[in-house]
Amino acid sequence: MITMVNARSIVHQLILAIIIVAWLIPLYAMVINSFKSNLAAQTTPVLLPSGFLINNIISVAQSLAYGLINSAIVVLPVVVISTFLGSLAAFGFYRLKHWLSDLLFTLVAIGTFIPYEVAAVPLVKIMVYLGLFNSYAGLILAYLIFFVPTGALLMAIFISVIPKDYMEMAYIDGASDFTVFTRVVLPLAMPGVIATAIYILIMSWNNFFIPLVLVESPGLRPIALAVQKYIGGYGVLYNETYAGSLIAAIVPLVIFIFLGRYFVKGLLAFGAGVKG
């Protein structure tokens, strides 16, 4: 009986190990190949490691540094503004049980999930009209159009699980809406606020399409777009393509490794698992 249980748990672990290894192959390939020399990239397959040389990754990192800076300039204000305005709006929806708040809730859900690509033509025309085409301000504004609704949707879900009594008590004590929001709602929803910010940070950092249509000067490209120059077809050595991918992925990947539970919490909020 005991051996049967052991055999089953070994099979269980083995199946999981195979899945996990399969899921890690792309990450493994990205890391080992970023540190290959040009010679190794011409003579070894992508699944086999060959030495550990930093020359390749350093030269790619230097040529992509401007993309990282551009991304930081654009994404940080987007994260702060989207999370803050989203929280305010979410508190507004929460206070009122009215068909209007259902309507607004639906609107922010549409803003969160609509494919960005449908905005291509109007977005460019509007940005040209406003004189913001091909600028940081235009990029930030365009990201906000999609990520403020994301912030509002996520925060509406996180605020809804705060026990009502806390807010009622504050109102009985004569607190204003704004005091309740800053003193009661925000502190109690803090893990949700962090989850919202991390989710928006990762998703906006990784966004490819919005800068693709809104940025013309190569020098303004955020990292996800800047890395495109390493596509180069099969003429380019693969160690450069992989190093480019690593540079493009490094910030969201490091955030995911250290704060991944908040990213998962953000994703879960789109479903039913906010209590978990």
Added chain:
Amino acid sequence: MRSELKTMLIFSSPALIFGIFLLYMLAWDYYFSFINWSLFNPIPQFVGLQTYAKIFSNSITVASLERSIILAALLVVAGNVVGILFAGLLFFLRNNTQRNVYLSILIYPLAMPMIANAFIWLWLYNVEYGLDYVFKIIGLPSINWLGPQNAFWSIFLVTVWAYSGLAVIFYLAMLMNVPSSVIDAARVDGAGTLTVYLRILLPNVRGALIISSALLFLFALRIFSLPYGMVALNPFVETAVINLYWDYISEHFAEATAIAGVVIAIAVAVVVPYALYGLKRWIIQG
């Protein structure tokens, strides 16, 4: 009620400006899809559904719309299968740390830029240096992964790798919420692990099926940089949103807005019921 309406409007209005901006762009798409505006038509006229008739008679556009819907449907099916399978395997692990680490490994592709994922797989699919190198050694036939016959399926495989983690977290979260007394009762009756999972646990996590399906569909609909990074603007593999982008850069603005009109209608048809009957219900329960 009146003062609460005022509160709501004050708190929501800064965010609503962006929501209105979005609505304005969607309305703009529909407006321009009904007039024949282009660089060659400086004085646009109302043309009714003519542009829609045009895109639906363009075989490349029709094929790209079909491909997007097929890709989304396939991802919904594959994602749910992976979700049910992997969440079950993770649920029966005894060690919490192991479960959390494994779950993170299944989700990390979602946190990566899809363009980086596209580049990684571009080379894994290389016939000389990629997976085929290993296939050759172990005696499997090599596959021309990104050739015209296989490219769609190879890209689909990448989407399964990249997005299935979503379904896993929803199934797993709901499985963890099933009271352990329910499982113990079935165990006492002598049910095996598989029976417990299929007969007792899965019927309790139907919500995960709805959420995973809606989200996988919506994420699939906006897939752009994966095929764009792997096969560029290839009319035989492109999704609807890539076809839209192609019309945009080739300055077929009316066609681009008409495709946008179709994509918006599909997305809204999924988002609205999901928001009102899915999300909203949980909010009220919460």
